[in-house]
Amino acid sequence: MRYLGIFILSMIFWLLVTFRFTLPNIAAGVVASAITAAIFGRYYFHNVGKFLQPRRWFWFTVYLVSFIWACIKANFDVAYRVLHPAMPIKPGIVKVKTTLKSDFARTLLANSITMTPGTITVDIIGDEMYIHWIFIRSEDPALYTRMITGRFEEYIKKFAE
Amino acid sequence: MAAIILISVGVLFNIFGCLGLIRLPDVYNRLQAATKCVTLGCCSILLGVLVHFGIGGAGFRALVAIPILFFTATVAAHALVRGAYHFGAKLDKRSVKDDYREEVK
Incomplete structure (x- = not known):
């Protein structure tokens, strides 16, 4: 099959x-x-069998739209940082916990994080993702986990898990 | 007309990406510029090609190339960043946090 x-x-x-x-x-x-x-x-x-469930296709469409929107935002974000004379960057590698279980879903999440504004996935070890962030906006793990994984995690959970 | 606008926007973002490669301080930040700006710049150019040629032939192939570009660009960026870290490329001195260091040791 x-x-x-x-x-x-x-x-x-x-x-x-x-x-x-x-x-x-x-x-x-x-x-x-x-x-x-x-x-x-x-x-x-x-x-x-997962391919034949319309509910999953619906959430996939929602995910796709929000992904494309995030990509466009990411572009303007990087362009702004590059063109700004003082270069407003505050980079670092942060640790983020994911609740997704399957390999496919995690790959998708890592790819989405790479395309969202200012973040790039370095590695996944166990349940933890290591993410290079060009401008760390917060020091609180719970807050930055929500900022980075954002809505993607719940969308991906709905269609890929 | 729409094709010209799309291709111009794409070229513009590719220039921003290249500027980022020169201006930003370390490997990791440079890859950020390289993946984001250059990927969407290329997507914009491909969309311009689609508008120019219309559905069928070259235009359709341009459309198919977009998802492939997305997947390969993100995977390549991840592999390069990880490889650079394991090779020992230093983070810039402006960096404020490095959670990955303990895990690699």
Whole structure:
């Protein structure tokens, strides 16, 4: 079942990239996807049934919108810090606790944190994420955990866990 | 017209990212500029390409490239930051906090 999931995903990806719906092209796509599924199939998708729940797609859309918004904000934030003559930075590495359990959800959270304003994920050890922050706004762990993981953690929990 | 605006914005943000690479003090801060500004700058350029060529052919490929760019950029940034820390790159003297040090030892 999980082999089928990755086969369909890589097939969709092939069709999007090549964007030609002729028979030889589709046949080549099938062969390439089959090889991909045979090699990487056992690493991903421990529960394919999750893809079929509309509730998860809804939260995925919410997450996507807030993610894109955070990306745009991050850009202006970095541009502001770079262009400001005095360079308002106060960098450091902080430790943040995450409540997410699955590897996939944690990867997504780490990626989202990297794209949000001023933060970049350095490492995950156990339940703790180490995050480089360009401007530490608070010294209180509970407060900065909420600032960094923010809404992403609850959205990701709703669609990926 | 929209394509020109999008591509100009993208180039502008790429310039900001490069400025950040020069101006910011240490590896970690420089990577911040490199990942954020440059990634969204490139996304903006790709969106401009999509608007210019329309759906189908090159435009659609540009759209597919955006999520790939996001994933690879974030993963590469994480790997570079972690590698730099383990290699021993120092944090800038303006840094106020380093929780990671105890964990690595």
